Amino acid sequence: MAKYTLIISLVVGVLNFQALGAAWYTENFDKFKNGDIVGQDDWEIAMNQKTCQIQSKVKHGDVGKSVFVSEKTMVLRKFKGSNASTQYVSLFARKDDGPGPVMIYIGGDAVKWGAAAKIDIKEGGVITANKGNAGFPEVFKGKLGQWYHFRLVFDFKKKSYDFYIDGKQVVNGFEFRGEGGKGGVNPDLGWIFLGWDHPNVLVAYIDDIELGDGEGENAGLPKAVDHFGKLASCWASIKAWE
Numbered sequence: 001m002a003k004y005t006l007i008i009s010l011v012v013g014v015l016n017f018q019a020l021g022a023a024w025y026t027e028n029f030d031k032f033k034n035g036d037i038v039g040q041d042d043w044e045i046a047m048n049q050k051t052c053q054i055q056s057k058v059k060h061g062d063v064g065k066s067v068f069v070s071e072k073t074m075v076l077r078k079f080k081g082s083n084a085s086t087q088y089v090s091l092f093a094r095k096d097d098g099p100g101p102v103m104i105y106i107g108g109d110a111v112k113w114g115a116a117a118k119i120d121i122k123e124g125g126v127i128t129a130n131k132g133n134a135g136f137p138e139v140f141k142g143k144l145g146q147w148y149h150f151r152l153v154f155d156f157k158k159k160s161y162d163f164y165i166d167g168k169q170v171v172n173g174f175e176f177r178g179e180g181g182k183g184g185v186n187p188d189l190g191w192i193f194l195g196w197d198h199p200n201v202l203v204a205y206i207d208d209i210e211l212g213d214g215e216g217e218n219a220g221l222p223k224a225v226d227h228f229g230k231l232a233s234c235w236a237s238i239k240a241w242e
Helices: 002-019 227-241
Strands: 022-027 043-045 053-055 066-070 073-078 086-097 102-107 115-121 126-129 138-141 148-155 160-165 168-175 191-196 203-213
Touching: 066 073, 066 191, 086 102, 102 148, 102 203, 115 148, 115 160, 126 168, 138 160, 138 168, 191 203
Parallel strands: none
Antiparallel strands: 022 203, 043 073, 053 066, 066 203, 073 191, 086 148, 086 203, 102 115, 102 191, 115 126, 126 138, 148 160, 160 168
16 A cells, blocks of 8 residues: 555656646747848837847757857846746846847836846956846856856746756845836746847857746756656656565
8 A cells, every 4th residue: 555655646746746846838949040030920129129140050969050149139038927926937138249238128118128137248258137126246157159058937926036057056045036026026927038139249159049948957958758768767666666
């Protein structure tokens, strides 16, 4: 009896593991046409700037495409999202050159000023994150020409977020940017907005965006085994005990 109870617990555990971080938007841009991102998959121009470009020369991984972000570009993608109290954003970002920063705004209220979080990769690869409306402290010293995995976890009850770079936590409980300032209340993840709206030169890339419910602990990791594979592996282990 104890053995069968353990079997049931293991199977439920595998299914619950899969439920952690349920993605509701994923995009690797590989099926996009080269050229303007605006007009593809509901991406829009923002702040009256130019459109970012889809290209295949630089990408995260060996094959595929990514978004090229240069100076005087700003693009926006809106989402229906969900009402989960904890949600996450995962993406890969890389800056190669230029004094201009690549700016990534994420929120659910007024676009830009209502952002929950604003992440920048600045000159030399320095990465900053907003601490409420108080400032943008440096949270990581990156390198030019290197991909970094960003995962932001938003707590919409506490109105704060955590930030991980390549699995290392660099922000713990920073307040939302829009709260009590120029923006609104950020009830959920409603949009992502990125680019650099000034003439200072920028060469940067964004790839493999994912948004979902939960903390997204497995976001950005290779998806080599689906939940059926995990169940099969679990069952094989159980059979070995018999």
